[in-house]
Amino acid sequence: MLSWKAGLRFMPQEQSKPLDLKMAEDIATKLQNYRTAPFDARFPNQNQTRNCFYNYLDYHRCQKSLDAKGVDTAPCDWYKRVYKSLCPMSWIQKWDDQRAEGTFPGKI
């Protein structure tokens, strides 16, 4: 179902720039303005375990796939900020150790 917001795509916002340059600028601004993990509607309840875990997974998946393409991995830092804000340090330590050992159960 088409909402009125779809039209915003065609509004002239700035002088046209290449899309990846705009995205990199957007992410850089987002990272600069980062204070803490924002509300994520995928995880609305009190138990935020999944929020922490998925961002940890997404960071490492992002790293892996952008590395494989030989592209700058800066966009991945968003996920890193989020999981660093949310996850207990002991979990991050345990998962990092597991990844080093090859026993991390998540799919990266």
Place this chain on the structure above:
Amino acid sequence: MAHQAHAYHMVDPSPWPLTGAIAALLLTSGTAIWFHFHSLVLVTAGMILLILTMIQWWRDIIREGTFQGHHTPPVQKGLRYGMILFITSEVFFFLGFFWAFYHSSLAPTPELGGCWPPTGIITLDPFEVPLLNTAVLLASGVTVTWAHHSIMEGERKQAIQSLTLTILLGFYFTFLQAMEYYEAPFTIADGVYGSTFFVATGFHGLHVIIGSTFLAVCLLRQIQYHFTSQHHFGFEAAAWYWHFVDVVWLFLYVSIYWWGS
């Protein structure tokens, strides 16, 4: 001479409830002793006493009903209610294990890799032996219904044949499941997957064995002319139990073997 002026069965004094209770005590305390002190004496004594209690108690019920005529229609109605309530309690028993399975599989924790089946678990192919097992139990449901109709129609030979076939299918299921257990690439100790799988299917297998035994007793009774075309509640109770076992398997198959793979 005094005689009862009602159709109900006032049971004669019997030692089996007491021996059953003693068996329960020996089994529970025996299990604790086995866990802590490695002795199987109490638990073995409990098992023997339990089996003797069951044999003699149910033998007495057969004597009271079949040979002495105490199972009048109201008494039979009570027995029907009793069997239905017992099977209902068994439904709740299995419900607990399904709850446990869905609790762990619908929201898999990071320790499992956030996925189901958990990372590292090689599941059984639901379209191999488990599907055959489903066919075997469904077929046994058909044969037990055939047996029932044979009994109601006074077809002695067919009743014996179909009941025998039902029991053989039950044994085939048990044999196939035993093979699966032996060959499975995971054990009960393999995380929550192993626990939920083997506890749920294990209790189901135990119920298949119990149901097969119940049907076997019915076969012996049918051969010995205990059942009439109008009155054969022991057989009906066994058939209800057998259908219950079949239904539990269907839920197990769809939930654990198929969806959970």
